[in-house]
Amino acid sequence: xxxxxxxxxxxxxxxxxxxxxxxxxxxxxxxxxxxxxxxxxxxxxxxxxxxxxxxxxxxxxxxxxxxxxxxxxxxxxxxxxxxxxxxxxxxxxxxxxxxxxxxxxxxxxxxxxxxxxxxxxxxxxxxxxxxxxxxxxxxxxxxxxxxxxxxxxxxxxxxxxxxxxxxxxxxxxxxxxxxxxxxxxxxxxxxxxxxxxxxxxxxxxxxxxxxxxxxxxxxxxxxxxxxxxxxxxxxxxxxxxxxxxxxxxxxxxxxxxxxxxxxxxxxxxxxxxxxxxxxxxxxxxxxxxxxxx
Amino acid sequence: xxxxxxxxxxxxxxxxxxxxxxxxxxxxxxxxxxxxxxxxxxxxxxxxxxxxxxxxxxxxxxxxxxxxxxxxxxxxxxxxxxxxxxxxxxxxxxxxxxxxxxxxxxxxxxxxxxxxxxxxxxxxxxxxxxxxxxxxxxxxxxxxxxxxxxxxxxxxxxxxxxxxxxxxxxxxxxxxxxxxxxxxxxxxxxxxxxxxxxxxxxxxxxxxxxxxxxxxxxxxxxxxxxxxxxxxxxxxxxxxxxxxxxxxxxxxxxxxxxxxxxxxxxxxxxxxxxxxxxxxxxxxxxxxxxxxx
Numbered sequence: 001x002x003x004x005x006x007x008x009x010x011x012x013x014x015x016x017x018x019x020x021x022x023x024x025x026x027x028x029x030x031x032x033x034x035x036x037x038x039x040x041x042x043x044x045x046x047x048x049x050x051x052x053x054x055x056x057x058x059x060x061x062x063x064x065x066x067x068x069x070x071x072x073x074x075x076x077x078x079x080x081x082x083x084x085x086x087x088x089x090x091x092x093x094x095x096x097x098x099x100x101x102x103x104x105x106x107x108x109x110x111x112x113x114x115x116x117x118x119x120x121x122x123x124x125x126x127x128x129x130x131x132x133x134x135x136x137x138x139x140x141x142x143x144x145x146x147x148x149x150x151x152x153x154x155x156x157x158x159x160x161x162x163x164x165x166x167x168x169x170x171x172x173x174x175x176x177x178x179x180x181x182x183x184x185x186x187x188x189x190x191x192x193x194x195x196x197x198x199x200x201x202x203x204x205x206x207x208x209x210x211x212x213x214x215x216x217x218x219x220x221x222x223x224x225x226x227x228x229x230x231x232x233x234x235x236x237x238x239x240x241x242x243x244x245x246x247x248x249x250x251x252x253x254x255x256x257x258x259x260x261x262x263x264x265x266x267x268x269x270x271x272x273x274x275x276x277x278x279x280x281x282x283x284x285x286x287x288x289x290x291x292x293x
Numbered sequence: 294x295x296x297x298x299x300x301x302x303x304x305x306x307x308x309x310x311x312x313x314x315x316x317x318x319x320x321x322x323x324x325x326x327x328x329x330x331x332x333x334x335x336x337x338x339x340x341x342x343x344x345x346x347x348x349x350x351x352x353x354x355x356x357x358x359x360x361x362x363x364x365x366x367x368x369x370x371x372x373x374x375x376x377x378x379x380x381x382x383x384x385x386x387x388x389x390x391x392x393x394x395x396x397x398x399x400x401x402x403x404x405x406x407x408x409x410x411x412x413x414x415x416x417x418x419x420x421x422x423x424x425x426x427x428x429x430x431x432x433x434x435x436x437x438x439x440x441x442x443x444x445x446x447x448x449x450x451x452x453x454x455x456x457x458x459x460x461x462x463x464x465x466x467x468x469x470x471x472x473x474x475x476x477x478x479x480x481x482x483x484x485x486x487x488x489x490x491x492x493x494x495x496x497x498x499x500x501x502x503x504x505x506x507x508x509x510x511x512x513x514x515x516x517x518x519x520x521x522x523x524x525x526x527x528x529x530x531x532x533x534x535x536x537x538x539x540x541x542x543x544x545x546x547x548x549x550x551x552x553x554x555x556x557x558x559x560x561x562x563x564x565x566x567x568x569x570x571x572x573x574x575x576x577x578x579x580x581x582x583x584x585x586x
Contacts, residue, residue, distance in 0.1 A: 236551070243540070247536065254556065258553035260550065262547065
């Protein structure tokens, strides 16, 4: 079963689980009265992109399970080019862990995967936290070619995490400072790191975003059946997946609260990590069948 | 100074304060370490429209001050036909109370008055809570003639508070049940009640809404200068002042968090009173210069 030699994403050992021919890399740490929290990651992100300020605070009250989907980090296999394909991998991983019940934190692409999992297997999660994400049929999802993003992604002076600081945070001095602090926390982990995602990971995930923007039939109809208590979180100046998508989520999910943070972009949960983990903890701790916490 | 014989809007005595020829009716109750909280009321609402489930919970940690603007309830004078005129009355009242500092809960029309006060007198409030309201230049503000509202307002079978239950709450069974409970709490106060607002109050306030929808120059520009930590709250199915207006508020106020409640309309703070007062209390208790709490 799980090893919890440490309760920080700075030091937690990476573990591996083989299911049906695919080996999944994951980390599992923390303890407490809460249900385990599965964390599903953003575009090209690996286990090393989870901010310890977020994961470690949440791990004070429950097990936190960070997961590399197929083809990402040190997980084997190919990156699916649909969200549905990613959801199948995540379900297979969860089944193999044999948990009796869990909650989920789905961030960006991970939020879409979480929604798909909840649709495919309605009883899989007790509570859902969706940050900086979009419903199927959402708009302006990860269009990296648009000028507000391309100017950083195409800037040869920006290397590695410097790009993340620009595109995950708002252009204000305060948000950029929070971005620098975030990067500083990510590089605290020195050993047993994932390999960064290459262009083939990005290409498949972008294909999944393009597919996710398409819908057939009544727009957002599938959300109306997801009655799990849900907390939706977004930065108000998110250029990667704009906040209007979060509004669509709560307009159509019947049991979802929306929390929007100021002065922040796609990485609002990292910028406002003290507030976010306080809200997430209160939300996860609630036993009410209703989302308001 | 204040009398606090009781800390409930069910029993707190109505007080009167004369300033410059206008007599203002108000109630003031509660105590604790927090700054006094001025509560500014919705369209046609009087002191008796404040839900004790909200006011009394907030009064556990601070003085709560409920206020009838000019021409409303037992306050003398004429109802101004602009938000700006209402803000002048509220400022005169606050000045006469001679508080050293206060916070504000502005609900619906009251939120517009609070915004105008913060614009006219930037140091007047330490923290701002805006529920079910809109910025100047907002859209679809209190159009009582639209079918989703007119069908209840024009229904002769609905009397008094029954109309409120229909238009402040969503049409679901759960929201209507919350509406019935809200009405049940409002009628607990038996003595010393305000007179209900008549058509002349409604007409002047509707004129103020029509004026508030108009703007000149850059839309929402005046919000960018209001740096007070602000909590914006809305029900996701608010037909009276739709949630898009709250999104505009947090997109343009530089220091504002948005909280949107599910399964609720204009009266989200009453429907979800336990959650709302918990969030409001945490927000008001924060000493941070930043809105996230």
